[in-house]
Amino acid sequence: xxxxxxxxxxxxxxxxxxxxxxxxxxxxxxxxxxxxxxxxxxxxxxxxxxxxxxxxxxxxxxxxxxxxxxxxxxxxxxxxxxxxxxxxxxxxxxxxxxxxxxxxxxxxxxxxxxxxxxxxxxxxxxxxxxxxxxxxxxxxxxxxxxxxx
Numbered sequence: 001x002x003x004x005x006x007x008x009x010x011x012x013x014x015x016x017x018x019x020x021x022x023x024x025x026x027x028x029x030x031x032x033x034x035x036x037x038x039x040x041x042x043x044x045x046x047x048x049x050x051x052x053x054x055x056x057x058x059x060x061x062x063x064x065x066x067x068x069x070x071x072x073x074x075x076x077x078x079x080x081x082x083x084x085x086x087x088x089x090x091x092x093x094x095x096x097x098x099x100x101x102x103x104x105x106x107x108x109x110x111x112x113x114x115x116x117x118x119x120x121x122x123x124x125x126x127x128x129x130x131x132x133x134x135x136x137x138x139x140x141x142x143x144x145x146x147x148x149x
Contacts, residue, residue, distance in 0.1 A: 022105075026054065027054065027055060027148060028056065029052070030054050030145075031144060032048050032049075033047075033049070033144045033145070034047060035062070035071055035134050035142045036140065037124055042138070044071040045069060045070065046071070048070060052064050054146050061081065061082070063079075063080070063082075071140060074103040076103035077102045078101040078102070080098060080111070082096070083097075088116075091118055092117070092118055092119075093117045094114065097114075097129070098110070100144055113130060113131045115127045122129075122148070123135045123149070127144055129142040
């Protein structure tokens with residue numbers, strides 16, 4: 001439990017530090033939320049609270065560093081890059097995200113998944129992601145978002 005609180009504290013301190021700059025590296029806040037596991041035979045955590053720092057590199061690329069309480073009831077720290085592959089409409093985008101995450105069967109696991117991102121407004125977007133199965137977690141549908149300030 002101490003490690004979880006320490007990780008969350010370090011991420012929050014990093015975010016505040018990044019936000020304090022005139023040209024912040026963190027221009028959006030990642031907020032994780034819910035998941036639905038395709039294997040309903042096992043009990044998984046489906047309320048995955050967490051936060052992170054998002055840096056918009058350009059119109060098509062974003063980088064994220066964050067933490068969340070994962071599906072197997074452990075704290076995850078992750079880093080990812082997201083590519084806006086297709087603008088389906090002005091507000092709906094097909095995005096591919098890849099990166100690395102902790103807190104699962106191995107110390108660090110690679111991740112790659114597709115997502116649909118919907119721009120609710122200029123400051124808020126919501127994403128639904130299809131995360132493929134791994135050795136420790138079955139296939140997952142995840143819901144998360146970002147908020148700019």
